[in-house]
Amino acid sequence: MFAELFSTFYQFADVFAFLILSAAGLAIVFGMMGVINMAHGEFIMCGAYVTVGLVHAGVPLPLAQACATIAAGLIGVVVEVLIVRKLYKRPLDTLLATWGLSLIVTQGLLILLGSSIPGIGTPEGSFTVGPYTFSTYRLVLFACAIGVLAAIYVIFMRTRFGVMARATMQNAAMAQALGVKVGGVYAASFGLGAALAGLCGALYAPTMTLIPTMGATFVVESFVTVVVGGANVLLGTAPAGVLLATVRMLLNANYGQIIGQIGMLVAVILIIRVLPEGISGLLVRRGR
Amino acid sequence: MLRTLKLVNGQQTTGNGKGFWLCFLAVLAAALVYPAFADSYDVGNFCYFLIWVFMALGLSLMWGYGGMLSFGQTFFFGIAGYSYGVLAINFGGGSLTWLALVLAVGIAMVAAIVLGYFMIWGRVGGVFFGIVTLSATLVLAFFLGQTAGPEWRIGPARLNGFNGMKGMDPLTLTWGDEDIFFEGTLLYYLVVALIVLVYLGLRILVNSRFGNVVVAVREDPQRAELLGYDVRKYQLATFAIGSGLAGLSGVLYTSWGQFITPSSVGLPAAAMPIVWVAFSGRSDLTATLVGSFLLLFGFQTLTIYSQQLALVLMGALLLATVMLAPQGFVIGLARLIGRQLGALRAKGRTDGALPDAPAREA
Amino acid sequence: MPILETRQVSKRFGGLTAVSDVDLSIEPGEIHCLIGPNGAGKSTLFKLIVGTYPPSGGEIRFRDGDITQAKPFARVQRGMSIKMQAPSVFKELRTRQNLHIALQQKFHRQALVDEEERLLALLDLTAHADKAAGLLSHGQQQWLEIGMALALGPELLLLDEPTAGMSPEETFKTGELIKGLNATGMTVLVVEHDMAFIRQIAQRVTVLHLGKVFARGAIDEIVNDPGVIEIYLGKGHGREH
Numbered sequence: 001m002f003a004e005l006f007s008t009f010y011q012f013a014d015v016f017a018f019l020i021l022s023a024a025g026l027a028i029v030f031g032m033m034g035v036i037n038m039a040h041g042e043f044i045m046c047g048a049y050v051t052v053g054l055v056h057a058g059v060p061l062p063l064a065q066a067c068a069t070i071a072a073g074l075i076g077v078v079v080e081v082l083i084v085r086k087l088y089k090r091p092l093d094t095l096l097a098t099w100g101l102s103l104i105v106t107q108g109l110l111i112l113l114g115s116s117i118p119g120i121g122t123p124e125g126s127f128t129v130g131p132y133t134f135s136t137y138r139l140v141l142f143a144c145a146i147g148v149l150a151a152i153y154v155i156f157m158r159t160r161f162g163v164m165a166r167a168t169m170q171n172a173a174m175a176q177a178l179g180v181k182v183g184g185v186y187a188a189s190f191g192l193g194a195a196l197a198g199l200c201g202a203l204y205a206p207t208m209t210l211i212p213t214m215g216a217t218f219v220v221e222s223f224v225t226v227v228v229g230g231a232n233v234l235l236g237t238a239p240a241g242v243l244l245a246t247v248r249m250l251l252n253a254n255y256g257q258i259i260g261q262i263g264m265l266v267a268v269i270l271i272i273r274v275l276p277e278g279i280s281g282l283l284v285r286r287g288r
Numbered sequence: 289m290l291r292t293l294k295l296v297n298g299q300q301t302t303g304n305g306k307g308f309w310l311c312f313l314a315v316l317a318a319a320l321v322y323p324a325f326a327d328s329y330d331v332g333n334f335c336y337f338l339i340w341v342f343m344a345l346g347l348s349l350m351w352g353y354g355g356m357l358s359f360g361q362t363f364f365f366g367i368a369g370y371s372y373g374v375l376a377i378n379f380g381g382g383s384l385t386w387l388a389l390v391l392a393v394g395i396a397m398v399a400a401i402v403l404g405y406f407m408i409w410g411r412v413g414g415v416f417f418g419i420v421t422l423s424a425t426l427v428l429a430f431f432l433g434q435t436a437g438p439e440w441r442i443g444p445a446r447l448n449g450f451n452g453m454k455g456m457d458p459l460t461l462t463w464g465d466e467d468i469f470f471e472g473t474l475l476y477y478l479v480v481a482l483i484v485l486v487y488l489g490l491r492i493l494v495n496s497r498f499g500n501v502v503v504a505v506r507e508d509p510q511r512a513e514l515l516g517y518d519v520r521k522y523q524l525a526t527f528a529i530g531s532g533l534a535g536l537s538g539v540l541y542t543s544w545g546q547f548i549t550p551s552s553v554g555l556p557a558a559a560m561p562i563v564w565v566a567f568s569g570r571s572d573l574t575a576t577l578v579g580s581f582l583l584l585f586g587f588q589t590l591t592i593y594s595q596q597l598a599l600v601l602m603g604a605l606l607l608a609t610v611m612l613a614p615q616g617f618v619i620g621l622a623r624l625i626g627r628q629l630g631a632l633r634a635k636g637r638t639d640g641a642l643p644d645a646p647a648r649e650a
Numbered sequence: 651m652p653i654l655e656t657r658q659v660s661k662r663f664g665g666l667t668a669v670s671d672v673d674l675s676i677e678p679g680e681i682h683c684l685i686g687p688n689g690a691g692k693s694t695l696f697k698l699i700v701g702t703y704p705p706s707g708g709e710i711r712f713r714d715g716d717i718t719q720a721k722p723f724a725r726v727q728r729g730m731s732i733k734m735q736a737p738s739v740f741k742e743l744r745t746r747q748n749l750h751i752a753l754q755q756k757f758h759r760q761a762l763v764d765e766e767e768r769l770l771a772l773l774d775l776t777a778h779a780d781k782a783a784g785l786l787s788h789g790q791q792q793w794l795e796i797g798m799a800l801a802l803g804p805e806l807l808l809l810d811e812p813t814a815g816m817s818p819e820e821t822f823k824t825g826e827l828i829k830g831l832n833a834t835g836m837t838v839l840v841v842e843h844d845m846a847f848i849r850q851i852a853q854r855v856t857v858l859h860l861g862k863v864f865a866r867g868a869i870d871e872i873v874n875d876p877g878v879i880e881i882y883l884g885k886g887h888g889r890e891h
Contacts, residue, residue, distance in 0.1 A: 030415075087610065091414060092415060093610045096566055096609075099603075099606060100563075100606030101607060103600065104607070105603075107596040216426065223423045224423055226419075227423075258434050261427055261430060262427055265423060265427045268420070269403065269424075270406065272407065272410040272416070276411040299747055500747070501751065504751045508740055510738065512751075514726060516802060518721070518723045519723070
């Protein structure tokens with residue numbers, strides 16, 4: 001009985017971690033700036049490539065993952081300064097510009113690096129509960145997802161940057177008038193979002209085939225989590241992850257991956273009919 | 289009837305003068321005689337570019353006129369393309385392929401109405417409209433890619449996973465015992481005729497009562513509602529028509545090559561209509577028609593050397609459009625030329641009066 | 651029988667009650683003004699009548715039908731015309747086209763063209779007919795919006811602060827325009843706090859205070875009512891002067 005329960009939890013945790021890790025960065029950028037970063041998948045890919053490259057160069061995996069996260073974050077800041085900043089107040093144009101960037105990066109890398117590079121293999125380690133065997137690394141991913149949520153909470157609720165960021169989120173013009181450097185907050189938020197995307201790629205790098213178009217594997221999950229979660233990353237993303245992971249897990253277990261993904265999409269479409277501003281929109285309205 | 293036809297010129301379209309229509313006729317005449325001077329391979333290629341134009345015009349209608357940025361054009365392209373394949377195979381070809389065409393476009397429109405209902409009645413707009421439609425597109429591509437097994441069949445039609453579906457008849461007319469297949473030059477003429485029909489039809493539509501409301505909704509949906517229009521119905525109708533045109537492209541594409549694969553649905557294919565329409569000038573049908581054709585032509589020429597390079601260029605074009613000419617390059621150029629011509633004409637007048645015609649009349 | 655009636659209408663936002671058990675009735679053919687100091691609930695009541703949001707309680711009836719839950723477009727189709735407080739015209743479209751989009755609800759072909767010219771002349775906008783509406787002056791945009799509301803040929807015209815941001819001359823002209831329309835039989839409900847303007851046009855007045863009906867009656871009674879003067883003077887009378 002315990003083994004079955006644990007197995008169910010394990011499957012839930014696996015999907016939940018994937019949703020949260022792939023969506024967290026996108027959700028922060030959307031929540032702060034009202035913008036969807038269409039190159040989000042490419043930041044994930046960047047994290048994965050840097051990780052694998054460093055591991056091949058002899059760097060230990062956790063250190064390589066940390067470096068990859070930072071690298072993606074720095075590139076994010078550069079993209080914000082060069083492109084996104086020029087398009088404030090034009091959220092749809094930002095979507096298009098970052099999509100153009102995504103095309104350039106994926107196809108450019110296909111030319112430069114070829115279709116796939118050798119991977120590094122999932123860290124070994126497994127444990128058994130009753131008759132079932134589980135991969136330890138999958139649980140590490142779940143712990144990381146929880147860690148990311150906790151870190152976002154701490155950053156936004158407990159730091160000076162968080163105060164400025166929340167003020168900017170509420171009312172950018174007012175925050176500016178009160179002396180918040182809104183441009184800096186946006187650059188930092190975009191960088192943070194990119195870094196979280198990089199972390200996602202770094203964490204999943206050992207489990208995947210590395211191809212320049214691998215970002216596409218994550219975008220559907222990240223999009224739907226943000227759509228369901230809404231604009232407030234603190235209130236929306238985690239519940240959205242729980243909700244969608246539950247739907248996905250149940251469908252995956254009973255009908256397989258294809259139906260799992262289609263079912264999740266259908267669930268999202270049904271949810272937006274009733275909750276146009278996502279879960280956080282509902283919670284904020286309730287709280288008023 | 290005549291009154292309806294007159295709407296081919298109006299506020300919502302660029303190019304309403306005699307000069308414009310003379311150019312239009314000249315281009316049409318050139319398109320009609322082209323097969324007489326070109327070899328059949330080139331005619332086939334030309335036909336291939338034209339097939340995608342419907343999808344671009346549909347996006348221009350939804351995005352440029354209606355303010356709904358759909359990333360799902362290839363979703364409906366795929367639905368209709370696959371539907372045509374399944375139906376044509378199940379019908380066994382012959383003249384019934386025309387029924388397959390109509391039904392396939394119909395299925396794409398029904399899909400658009402269902403998806404559109406949930407988004408529009410749920411008041412999903414702006415960036416979410418884009419990413420929900422793109423999510424649907426990517427999930428469809430993922431699904432189609434997983435259908436390699438023999439259990440994924442509808443009647444005798446196998447979906448075939450990544451390799452794609454093949455073996456459907458092209459559009460066919462059965463005349464007595466003889467089958468006339470719409471391939472090569474014949475298909476080319478069909479597509480040209482359809483483009484003229486759709487282009488003129490859309491011009492009439494956007495200049496009509498319906499088009500006025502669609503544009504008003506783009507400008508300010510709340511205001512439009514206070515004029516007594518049920519904004520949601522107009523948005524849904526626009527979405528259905530625009531998506532149906534993507535479906536028409538899908539059917540013609542499947543008939544043209546007698547195959548369709550999931551890669552024509554997923555990334556990077558889904559980005560292409562956005563690039564064409566953004567680059568051309570989403571707010572104008574003519575600019576979209578001309579610009580999309582030029583881009584497809586250029587893209588195909590480059591693809592022969594390197595598909596990746598062509599795609600990098602498309603990405604760069606999208607980025608450059610947004611940063612440098614958010615309204616689109618082709619329309620920008622057309623307006624510039626229009627203004628220059630206007631200034632020249634004004635110079636020619638003895639009274640030297642400046643033309644006060646707004647830029648749109650170019 | 652009243653053309654528009656609210657029965658015990660309330661609206662709460664969280665813990666705040668913005669409108670509380672308001673009974674309002676507008677008789678056909680009158681110009682009715684809804685006044686009150688800032689925060690009295692005028693705009694909220696207006697939005698309930700228009701259908702921006704549903705009331706928390708009570709019933710709204712228009713031309714003897716229940717419209718409490720009807721969407722704004724359905725109310726307009728029944729014969730209301732609405733001009734909200736913030737001017738909102740279709741900025742990128744021409745002045746003429748703005749009117750056209752409203753006119754095409756009721757008029758067709760030649761009648762539409764004639765009506766368009768008549769309204770342009772009535773609103774003094776003929777010279778600006780082919781300008782983008784966003785380029786019109788603030789006052790002209792307000793008139794254009796009134797024109798769009800008129801273009802629907804309404805039974806009842808609802809105006810929320812139609813003279814906000816207008817010069818005294820423009821305000822007076824607007825008042826004369828409204829009186830002229832009323833003379834042709836149109837019922838008008840105006841939300842305002844410019845007392846001079848109200849004196850110019852009003853026949854009957856309802857005064858809201860703290861979300862409730864404070865007083866109602868003919869304009870002459872209201873402006874001399876000590877209670878009304880009290881709430882106005884007590885609550886920042888200076889705003890409109």
